[in-house]
Amino acid sequence: MLELKKVSRLFGGLQALHQVDMRVPEGRIVGLIGPNGAGKTTLINNISGLDHPTSGTIHFEGREIHNLPPHRITGLGIARTYQNIRLFGEMTVLENLLISQHGRGRATVFDSLVFTPRFRAEERRLKNVALQLLERFQLGGMAHLLAGNLPYGDQRRLEMARALATGPKLLLLDEPTAGMNPIETEQLGQQILRLRDEQLTVLVIEHDMSLIHQVCDEIYVLNFGQIIAHGAPDVIKHNPQVIEAYLGQEEDTELESERERS
Amino acid sequence: MNITQQIVNAIWLGGVYSLFALGYALVFSVLGVLNLAHSAVFMWGAFIGLVAVTQLNVSVWAAIPLAMVVSGVISIVLDVLAFAPLRRRNAPRISQLISSIGAAILLVNIAQLIFGTQPQRFPLGSIPSDPLEGLPIRITPIQIIILLVAITLMAVLQYLVVRTRAGQAMRAVAFNQRVASLLGINSGNVFRMTFFLAGALAGAAGVLFGLAYNTITPFMGDSVALKGLTVIVLGGLGNIQGAVVGGFVVAALEVFSIAAGGSNYREAFVFTLLFLILLFRPQGLVGQAAETRA
Amino acid sequence: MDLLRSIGITEIVFQLMLVNAILGLSIYLTLYTGMFSLANAGFMAIGAYVGVVLTQNYDLPLWAALIGGMIAAGIVAVPIGLPVLRLRDIYLAIATIGFGEVVRILILNFDTLASSISGESVQLTRGALGITGIPKITETWQLLLFLVVTVYILVRLHRSRFGRAMAAIRQDEQAAATMGINVVYIKNTVFIFSAILAASAGVLKAHLTRTISPGDYGFDQVVNILAFAVLGGTSTWLGPIVGGFVLTALPEILREFKQYRGIVNGVILLVVIVYLPGGLVNINGWKRLWRRIRGQPSVIERIQQNTRSG
Ligand SMILES: Nc1ncnc2c1ncn2[C@@H]1O[C@H](COP(=O)(O)OP(=O)(O)O)[C@@H](O)[C@H]1O
Ligand SMILES: [Mg+2]
Numbered sequence: 116m117l118e119l120k121k122v123s124r125l126f127g128g129l130q131a132l133h134q135v136d137m138r139v140p141e142g143r144i145v146g147l148i149g150p151n152g153a154g155k156t157t158l159i160n161n162i163s164g165l166d167h168p169t170s171g172t173i174h175f176e177g178r179e180i181h182n183l184p185p186h187r188i189t190g191l192g193i194a195r196t197y198q199n200i201r202l203f204g205e206m207t208v209l210e211n212l213l214i215s216q217h218g219r220g221r222a223t224v225f226d227s228l229v230f231t232p233r234f235r236a237e238e239r240r241l242k243n244v245a246l247q248l249l250e251r252f253q254l255g256g257m258a259h260l261l262a263g264n265l266p267y268g269d270q271r272r273l274e275m276a277r278a279l280a281t282g283p284k285l286l287l288l289d290e291p292t293a294g295m296n297p298i299e300t301e302q303l304g305q306q307i308l309r310l311r312d313e314q315l316t317v318l319v320i321e322h323d324m325s326l327i328h329q330v331c332d333e334i335y336v337l338n339f340g341q342i343i344a345h346g347a348p349d350v351i352k353h354n355p356q357v358i359e360a361y362l363g364q365e366e367d368t369e370l371e372s373e374r375e376r377s
Numbered sequence: 378m379n380i381t382q383q384i385v386n387a388i389w390l391g392g393v394y395s396l397f398a399l400g401y402a403l404v405f406s407v408l409g410v411l412n413l414a415h416s417a418v419f420m421w422g423a424f425i426g427l428v429a430v431t432q433l434n435v436s437v438w439a440a441i442p443l444a445m446v447v448s449g450v451i452s453i454v455l456d457v458l459a460f461a462p463l464r465r466r467n468a469p470r471i472s473q474l475i476s477s478i479g480a481a482i483l484l485v486n487i488a489q490l491i492f493g494t495q496p497q498r499f500p501l502g503s504i505p506s507d508p509l510e511g512l513p514i515r516i517t518p519i520q521i522i523i524l525l526v527a528i529t530l531m532a533v534l535q536y537l538v539v540r541t542r543a544g545q546a547m548r549a550v551a552f553n554q555r556v557a558s559l560l561g562i563n564s565g566n567v568f569r570m571t572f573f574l575a576g577a578l579a580g581a582a583g584v585l586f587g588l589a590y591n592t593i594t595p596f597m598g599d600s601v602a603l604k605g606l607t608v609i610v611l612g613g614l615g616n617i618q619g620a621v622v623g624g625f626v627v628a629a630l631e632v633f634s635i636a637a638g639g640s641n642y643r644e645a646f647v648f649t650l651l652f653l654i655l656l657f658r659p660q661g662l663v664g665q666a667a668e669t670r671a
Numbered sequence: 672m673d674l675l676r677s678i679g680i681t682e683i684v685f686q687l688m689l690v691n692a693i694l695g696l697s698i699y700l701t702l703y704t705g706m707f708s709l710a711n712a713g714f715m716a717i718g719a720y721v722g723v724v725l726t727q728n729y730d731l732p733l734w735a736a737l738i739g740g741m742i743a744a745g746i747v748a749v750p751i752g753l754p755v756l757r758l759r760d761i762y763l764a765i766a767t768i769g770f771g772e773v774v775r776i777l778i779l780n781f782d783t784l785a786s787s788i789s790g791e792s793v794q795l796t797r798g799a800l801g802i803t804g805i806p807k808i809t810e811t812w813q814l815l816l817f818l819v820v821t822v823y824i825l826v827r828l829h830r831s832r833f834g835r836a837m838a839a840i841r842q843d844e845q846a847a848a849t850m851g852i853n854v855v856y857i858k859n860t861v862f863i864f865s866a867i868l869a870a871s872a873g874v875l876k877a878h879l880t881r882t883i884s885p886g887d888y889g890f891d892q893v894v895n896i897l898a899f900a901v902l903g904g905t906s907t908w909l910g911p912i913v914g915g916f917v918l919t920a921l922p923e924i925l926r927e928f929k930q931y932r933g934i935v936n937g938v939i940l941l942v943v944i945v946y947l948p949g950g951l952v953n954i955n956g957w958k959r960l961w962r963r964i965r966g967q968p969s970v971i972e973r974i975q976q977n978t979r980s981g
Contacts, residue, residue, distance in 0.1 A: 186853045203842045206842070217832055217852045223833070224828055224833045227827045228823075475944050476944045478894055479938070479940030479944065482940065490931075645772075652773065655762055
């Protein structure tokens with residue numbers, strides 16, 4: 116479904132991605148792990164069109180996407196979440212979910228001006244989708260709260276609900292459980308598994324190995340911008356190169372999230 | 378009009394523009410904000426120089442440093458009123474731009490109230506104005522003085538920023554305020570010092586500009602304000618050496634477009650250049666692509 | 672009415688209040704979408720000059736001039752917006768200031784330029800003195816109608832897909848893009864509509880004040896327009912209208928203090944941006960200010976203090 120061939124990304128002199136080859140088959144949940152600064156977020160940015168590879172190609176359902184702008188890629192059916200939550204904080208939870216259905220609507224400003232039947236039907240439909248997603252992610256009573264005022268765990272789930280509202284075939288999750296407690300993490304794992312039952316394909320970046328084992332069919336390991344291993348979770352766990360990459364890894368999430376914001 | 382003459386004109390005008398733009402660039406590089414009240418401080422500098430010469434009967438030589446000190450203080454007050462409160466709140470840079478516009482309006486109107494709107498002049502003979510003799514081109518002593526003062530001040534600033542501890546602190550804050558405060562640098566002091574220096578440079582530029590054109594009004598900052606923007610954009614926003622280069626480029630552009638018969642459009646040339654630079658080289662003429670502080 | 676007149680709000684002042692409300696809304700559109708564009712005075716000038724030439728040299732009625740001015744500004748906005756809107760905050764502000772100045776200077780020199788190109792004597796914009804003797808044909812009801820229609824469109828816009836996308840772009844452009852929003856399209860469209868609205872105000876105002884000159888559309892004018900939006904606030908469409916009303920009416924009400932007018936404007940702008948960042952029409956801002964006056968830090972400020980000391 117998604118295929119990366121020799122994708123490289125240079126930032127000045129820094130090789131953030133180097134000749135990455137990767138396949139995400141339809142209907143599977145693929146994990147992407149690697150130490151901080153390995154290039155995982157950069158990879159997701161390149162797939163979602165926020166950033167473009169210096170060289171290499173990315174195909175989605177046989178179509179070349181690495182030069183497309185982000186909204187086109189979303190339109191083709193790729194949605195993403197952000198590692199450092201990026202909700203529309205000044206808007207309500209419901210509005211967040213309406214916005215992310217932008218590409219699924221057809222009504223124009225003119226439709227809104229004169230209240231055409233198309234406009235009313237569409238608004239009802241978008242709202243229904245939103246409300247269903249809220250139920251599903253246990254955000255039921257919060258539709259009219261400001262997204263920026265939600266507790267952290269709820270914001271994380273809203274991120275995922277918002278990505279789903281775009282109507283994707285492939286979902287890219289960038290550390291969806293960062294900052295969650297083990298119980299919340301376990302529940303989120305259940306949500307991810309449910310996505311697969313609904314024929315969604317998922318690429319998930321994760322630090323939490325228990326979640327990886329809970330949901331992933333296969334795993335890629337990225338280190339210094341290069342794929343150093345690929346295989347089933349059990350196999351990867353015992354790969355000496357992977358163990359080495361993870362040793363001596365420093366956690367500095369504060370600096371990392373600051374850098375990503377700038 | 379011979380070409381040497383044009384070059385001479387471009388050089389002294391460039392000196393004034395550079396001096397003015399240096400303060401703009403300094404504030405942008407340290408605080409990341411655009412201080413649109415800088416031109417109002419420039420205007421105040423000219424008036425203070427004028428008042429010093431006409432009311433206090435001091436010479437122009439004493440009037441320049443006096444105007445610099447007072448302008449520096451005005452500039453600090455500006456920081457306290459218009460920038461510091463927003464900084465404390467972590468307000469967006471755009472808010473600071475707007476508050477600097479408010480401060481500019483305030484400063485210009487106060488000047489209007491005190492000095493009136495009629496153009497005022499330095500008394501005849503405050504500075505020798507007859508062209509130097511025996512040269513193939515027309516140079517007045519004031520032009521030479523302007524250039525010398527401008528170059529001296531630029532050199533002093535360069536020394537301050539590069540060689541002194543205070544300058545190191547400024548550069549540290551400009552690079553990363555949080556890291557600087559971890560190093561024990563009091564960023565509040567650095568900001569005040571930056572505003573003082575910027576104001577002093579604007580004040581000096583104001584007096585020199587006033588001497589050169591010898592019409593001083595509360596609105597004399599307006600044309601320089603927008604031209605100064607072009608200068609610092611050309612140099613790369615916040616790039617101090619770039620501002621100097623930019624000042625001479627803009628002056629040259631103006632002088633030569635007048636000489637080419639386009640005096641009415643000379644500002645159109647300047648602003649078109651501004652526009653094009655932003656679109657095609659937002660890092661400025663001399664900057665490197667990666668180093669944008671956007 | 673008599674009451675209003677007694678405090679200085681004559682009919683012409685009221686008309687100017689309406690015009691300035693429209694101008695405030697024109698910059699509100701772009702600010703609401705997160706674009707700090709200061710091109711509005713330039714587009715206002717284009718509207719004013721095209722409109723006046725249409726009524727004066729071609730004897731067209733006001734409504735035709737209005738449409739003409741709006742179309743002209745809309746057309747100019749396309750090639751300007753496409754490259755310029757790639758720039759952000761301060762860079763966008765500077766570039767659009769540059770645009771405004773180029774427009775002003777071109778209008779200033781239009782006649783000499785056109786004369787030298789065509790070889791005949793052209794007298795259209797009449798240089799620095801501008802065009803005088805324009806008939807005063809804009810009427811209060813027309814302004815009111817125009818403003819009401821504009822507000823209705825804005826209200827419906829905010830309830831549409833397009834309007835939600837505008838707000839999303841303001842808050843996080845990249846996130847908006849990955850939610851399927853065509854950021855470039857929305858930004859450019861909003862920019863064009865902002866230009867059209869500024870141009871309409873230009874046409875209407877020119878036929879109120881009866882004279883126009885390039886100096887009316889310089890940097891000072893953009894600052895005024897910006898002040899309407901900042902004073903009123905840009906969280907709702909009501910803000911710029913209130914801002915336009917207050918800043919137009921206040922100097923008339925305080926006309927005994929005429930010489931302090933500019934000072935008052937400067938102070939208002941400073942005080943609002945420092946103490947009431949959401950503008951006059953923003954309940955949360957007032958609440959925050961009230962808490963500060965009473966000396967209680969708000970929740971957010973308490974958190975900030977804790978994290979700073981901790
Ligand atoms: N926009 C950027 N400009 C320069 N360097 C970047 C940029 N984005 C990421 N990097 C660098 O690329 C490397 C990979 O970063 P990232 O993809 O965020 O890692 P991960 O998500 O695996 O922690 C890091 O060294 C980071 O500093
Ligand atoms: Mg990451």
